[in-house]
Amino acid sequence: MIHDLHTHTNASDGTLTPDALVQRAIDLGIDVLAITDHDTIAAHHSLPDVSGTSLRIVPGIEFSSRWMKIGVHLVGLNVDLGHATLLEGIERQREARLERASRIGARLQKVGVADPLPHVTAIAGDATIGRPHFAKYLVEAGYVKDFSAAFRKYLGAGKPGDVRDIWPSLAEVVAWIRACGGTAVLAHPAHYKLTATRLRALVHDFTDAGGHAIEVVSGRQHASVTAKLAELSVDHGLAASCGSDFHGPGSDWSELGRFAALPANVTPVWESWD
Numbered sequence: 700m701i702h703d704l705h706t707h708t709n710a711s712d713g714t715l716t717p718d719a720l721v722q723r724a725i726d727l728g729i730d731v732l733a734i735t736d737h738d739t740i741a742a743h744h745s746l747p748d749v750s751g752t753s754l755r756i757v758p759g760i761e762f763s764s765r766w767m768k769i770g771v772h773l774v775g776l777n778v779d780l781g782h783a784t785l786l787e788g789i790e791r792q793r794e795a796r797l798e799r800a801s802r803i804g805a806r807l808q809k810v811g812v813a814d815p816l817p818h819v820t821a822i823a824g825d826a827t828i829g830r831p832h833f834a835k836y837l838v839e840a841g842y843v844k845d846f847s848a849a850f851r852k853y854l855g856a857g858k859p860g861d862v863r864d865i866w867p868s869l870a871e872v873v874a875w876i877r878a879c880g881g882t883a884v885l886a887h888p889a890h891y892k893l894t895a896t897r898l899r900a901l902v903h904d905f906t907d908a909g910g911h912a913i914e915v916v917s918g919r920q921h922a923s924v925t926a927k928l929a930e931l932s933v934d935h936g937l938a939a940s941c942g943s944d945f946h947g948p949g950s951d952w953s954e955l956g957r958f959a960a961l962p963a964n965v966t967p968v969w970e971s972w973d
């Protein structure tokens with residue numbers, strides 16, 4: 700069984716429509732697919748009918764949160780898509796993203812980028828606006844040669860476009876996910892570039908807040924990273940999740956479902972589902 704429990708569509712910063720993502724999952728033999736766009740569940744309202752296929756789709760979301768001044772992503776799986784707390788959380792994030800985009804726009808303008816906000820807003824269209832839309836604009840307008848340079852020079856940690864004090868706290872977002880019946884998952888713990896001590900503190904606080912699982916496998920990662928994350932999950936009594944964090948074909952991101960199996964010593968997050 701292939702579970703891919705972290706993927707994006709063009710409702711946030713992925714490139715595929717929900718239809719195309721689901722078709723790709725079927726073609727690649729995925730059994731269980733969670734669609735987890737940044738701060739939106741819009742894709743779940745325009746899914747194709749998958750009855751008659753072997754694919755099961757899990758309603759999900761990837762919320763942005765703040766822990767100790769860093770931006771931390773929390774995936775909610777099996778959330779109740781109609782729950783008032785979820786919808787209120789999404790509305791709050793929508794406003795935060797708009798406010799953040801205008802702050803990023805103003806900061807980029809100060810470092811010489813000519814009036815980015817109207818262009819970036821047009822690029823984002825109906826999607827939840829984020830830094831990848833700024834990156835796209837910076838490439839298109841010739842300020843940088845590619846996406847990775849856009850993050851390196853303008854949008855990544857410590858750069859003008861890195862605005863993260865706008866997000867709700869990690870504990871608050873875990874509470875939203877729990878309130879709507881979801882499983883709260885700490886996304887890609889190795890991406891935050893924390894020391895071992897700080898990472899342990901993050902996992903500890905996430906556990907304290909009521910988090911359920913951590914992504915022990917996120918895309919293609921080194922086996923030594925997987926082993927460390929498995930140990931953290933076991934030590935904190937957390938279940939283990941896995942996902943590609945797929946954003947589109949042909950990008951630097953992993954292909955759907957193409958990542959290592961969870962180690963034998965962890966409890967897969969889906970074991971407690973129906």
Ligand code: AMP
Nearest residue numbers: 712737828829830831846847850855946
């Ligand atoms: P945001 O949600 O607006 O903070 O944007 C975060 C998203 O930007 C991540 O989910 C990635 O899709 C993308 N991203 C972050 N860092 C990089 C990077 N160095 N290169 C390319 N994309 C990145």
Ligand code: MN
Nearest residue numbers: 707712737946
């Ligand atoms: Mn993304």
Ligand code: MN
Nearest residue numbers: 761772886887
């Ligand atoms: Mn993420």
Ligand code: MN
Nearest residue numbers: 705707761944
């Ligand atoms: Mn993601």
